[in-house]
Amino acid sequence: MAVRRIPVNGGLPAFKARIERYPDQMARLMAQQMVRYARFLVPRDTGYLASTIGAERVSKGRWVCFAAAEYALPVEMGHRVYNQYGGPYGWVAPQPFMRPAFETVVGQAQVIWRQAGDAA
Amino acid sequence: MTATVTTGAEVEAGYRWLEGALQGDASLIALVRPGGDDGTATNADRVPDNVGLPAIMFAYQGGTGTRVVDRELYLSGVWQVKVLTEEDGLDQAGPIAKRLHQVLEGRNAEVIPGDFGTLHQCTRESVLSLQETDETGRVFRHLGGLYRLLVGSN
Numbered sequence: 001m002a003v004r005r006i007p008v009n010g011g012l013p014a015f016k017a018r019i020e021r022y023p024d025q026m027a028r029l030m031a032q033q034m035v036r037y038a039r040f041l042v043p044r045d046t047g048y049l050a051s052t053i054g055a056e057r058v059s060k061g062r063w064v065c066f067a068a069a070e071y072a073l074p075v076e077m078g079h080r081v082y083n084q085y086g087g088p089y090g091w092v093a094p095q096p097f098m099r100p101a102f103e104t105v106v107g108q109a110q111v112i113w114r115q116a117g118d119a120a
Numbered sequence: 121m122t123a124t125v126t127t128g129a130e131v132e133a134g135y136r137w138l139e140g141a142l143q144g145d146a147s148l149i150a151l152v153r154p155g156g157d158d159g160t161a162t163n164a165d166r167v168p169d170n171v172g173l174p175a176i177m178f179a180y181q182g183g184t185g186t187r188v189v190d191r192e193l194y195l196s197g198v199w200q201v202k203v204l205t206e207e208d209g210l211d212q213a214g215p216i217a218k219r220l221h222q223v224l225e226g227r228n229a230e231v232i233p234g235d236f237g238t239l240h241q242c243t244r245e246s247v248l249s250l251q252e253t254d255e256t257g258r259v260f261r262h263l264g265g266l267y268r269l270l271v272g273s274n
Binding site: 073076078080081090092093094099100101102103104106107 | 166167168177181197200
């Protein structure tokens with residue numbers, strides 16, 4: 001069996017550095033994709049809720065996606081509504097945007113994995 | 121961006137299974153409607169305005185399909201399943217949410233009545249607990265969980 005040797009530019013230290021960057025690249029790309037998709041899905045009235053969706057790096061390889069608007073969670077999970085015009089009170093159905101974005105991005109992990117490999 | 125697209129039938133199958141599982145448990149229904157169920161103990165997506173609390177609500181939150189080559193195997197989706205009560209505390213919601221969890225957690229390999237498909241597995245992914253106060257000061261509690269269902273349609 002023939003063994004093919006592939007040179008690594010910069011030798012082993014460069015290769016090690018590239019490998020170590022990989023999880024962070026992966027997490028960053030997944031977080032960015034999730035933010036993009038959540039902004040696409042979120043219900044819009046004034047656009048404020050969409051503007052508060054973001055992602056930030058909390059440590060190496062760990063990113064957090066968030067929606068900072070005070071009413072983000074009630075929109076995602078459904079909530080009680082007050083009718084300011086004097087009608088009956090009632091319940092509003094959930095309009096999830098973070099969970100579907102998360103599920104989609106996780107489903108695309110293989111594609112993102114390849115992108116992270118190219119970018120690292 | 122391309123999303124994994126399901127046929128939608130799996131989502132309906134998930135709703136049907138949840139509805140059947142919850143309504144099929146007499147202990148749970150008795151906790152929610154001690155005087156007898158008038159068909160309002162469990163509600164899909166939202167609790168109608170004229171329905172009194174406590175009431176159980178379940179809604180699809182999102183998911184992805186798992187495929188092999190040319191066909192969809194199952195949907196891995198998350199549903200929120202919770203009890204809504206009007207109280208500042210957990211006295212009423214606690215026992216109902218506990219029973220609700222006992223009814224759902226770990227169920228697997230069940231044919232969904234009505235030829236809708238198969239429930240492969242149901243497990244709780246996280247606890248759901250929220251409290252909200254409306255503009256008039258009334259306090260409401262949401263207590264339950266986010267349940268992941270692996271469900272296939274026929």
